[in-house]
Amino acid sequence: MSNFPGWLRCVLCSGTVSLDSDEYLCGCGGSYEVVNELGSCPTSEWMRAEERAGDGGVWKYQELVLRSLPRDKIVSHGEGNTPLFEHPRLTKECGLARLFWKHEGYNPTGSFKDRGMTVAVSWALYRGAKALACASTGNTAASMASYAALAGVPAIVFLPEGEIALGKLAQALEYGARVVLVRGADGGSGTFDDAMELVQRAAKAFGLALMNSVNPFRLEGQKTIVWELLVQCAQRRALPDWIVVPGGNLGNTSAFGKALRELPDFWLGVKTPRLAVIQAEDSNPFYQGFLEGFKAPRRVENPQTVATAIRIGAPKNWDKAVAAIRFTNGVVEEVTDLEIMLAKSRLGKEGIGAEPASAATLAGIWKLRKRGVIKSGESVAAILTGHVLKDPAAIVEYHTGSRRGASSQPPITIAPYMDEVARVVEAVLKSQ
Ligand SMILES: *Cc1c(COP(=O)(O)O)cnc(C)c1O
Numbered sequence: 001m002s003n004f005p006g007w008l009r010c011v012l013c014s015g016t017v018s019l020d021s022d023e024y025l026c027g028c029g030g031s032y033e034v035v036n037e038l039g040s041c042p043t044s045e046w047m048r049a050e051e052r053a054g055d056g057g058v059w060k061y062q063e064l065v066l067r068s069l070p071r072d073k074i075v076s077h078g079e080g081n082t083p084l085f086e087h088p089r090l091t092k093e094c095g096l097a098r099l100f101w102k103h104e105g106y107n108p109t110g111s112f113k114d115r116g117m118t119v120a121v122s123w124a125l126y127r128g129a130k131a132l133a134c135a136s137t138g139n140t141a142a143s144m145a146s147y148a149a150l151a152g153v154p155a156i157v158f159l160p161e162g163e164i165a166l167g168k169l170a171q172a173l174e175y176g177a178r179v180v181l182v183r184g185a186d187g188g189s190g191t192f193d194d195a196m197e198l199v200q201r202a203a204k205a206f207g208l209a210l211m212n213s214v215n216p217f218r219l220e221g222q223k224t225i226v227w228e229l230l231v232q233c234a235q236r237r238a239l240p241d242w243i244v245v246p247g248g249n250l251g252n253t254s255a256f257g258k259a260l261r262e263l264p265d266f267w268l269g270v271k272t273p274r275l276a277v278i279q280a281e282d283s284n285p286f287y288q289g290f291l292e293g294f295k296a297p298r299r300v301e302n303p304q305t306v307a308t309a310i311r312i313g314a315p316k317n318w319d320k321a322v323a324a325i326r327f328t329n330g331v332v333e334e335v336t337d338l339e340i341m342l343a344k345s346r347l348g349k350e351g352i353g354a355e356p357a358s359a360a361t362l363a364g365i366w367k368l369r370k371r372g373v374i375k376s377g378e379s380v381a382a383i384l385t386g387h388v389l390k391d392p393a394a395i396v397e398y399h400t401g402s403r404r405g406a407s408s409q410p411p412i413t414i415a416p417y418m419d420e421v422a423r424v425v426e427a428v429l430k431s432q
């Protein structure tokens, strides 16, 4: 199986191994990325992909994602082809020329993880994997469990105990994965970083196929977010100056950088959009690194945030993500939990809806506009990474909890009489 076209290349020392290597880390400590033997994407392949729209958003780009996989080995749920929204009131409020929302919550399990998972799972099973494993803040687990079930292989997911959004935990259970909750070493609530450490060791010890974004095939699938986005923007006659995305383990950041690097020649006349990666204030190692010019990987012990999908202290895709920021002249910003929840509720009022981590994009846009980094009149594309129903508890807490947000609207309980109804209706009509 070693004469597949392409190879895995270390992002630090450029050493290469065969595409079917089980190692995702080079001896030098760097991580491997997939290199297509075509190099960057030839225009002809790109054109061919665009003509294959019926194959879904990921696999229409198969030659540029994973050429070596026979087409009948694809494990797919119809990922990608997610909608691109514009909400003129919001665009105007932000002082932007165009503001696009690419909603990855419309993927089969409700997050962008499906785009990477279809590739990584297909490849692992083609190569004979007997069981799949991952650590997760929730969405990777939900996605992997679903694809494992689809293919009929066992799945084990390692989740930080007490820190998983309800929708995500429910999905992993429903799709039949073995769900393992990892406690903190001090007996308190668990962290993704501990779960990640454990699953990497378990994968090695027991020969489980590791489906986290350290698996470079995940990132190949996630590149298609950017390719689809650019095509959709071009159809609307405005290419983005910025692409804004939340950052946790930094898999998407890395994949986006690679997608932009690999754009075919005919896109070269187009200015590369700048990446803006948004982190939560108390889970902000990449932001800290950005401030000091990425001298060395940073780590946050005991990371906290309401946006559990980005509650990660030791991101695994550090070097690739740094390369993505450098290649795109990108920036990293941090936002508070309150800013995230205000942004989330603002998105909700447009009828969009997204989970907390996704709303970090709008919070980040507000902040970068205020600081003058994103300029008035520029065009921005923001990635909504996950579905609104992933984390219902965060929403109910925001609207009814003890620390209600400024835009919260708790439900009103009434007795079953018309005069009580009248009071409510009159108040609603008056507020218009
Ligand atoms: C996984 C995830 C993120 C973080 O993405 P990374 O690639 O780990 O940086 C953000 N939002 C949602 C909804 C996610 O599921």
Ligand SMILES: [Zn+2]
Binding pocket: 010, 011, 012, 013, 014, 015, 026, 027, 028, 029, 030
């Ligand atoms: Zn190396």
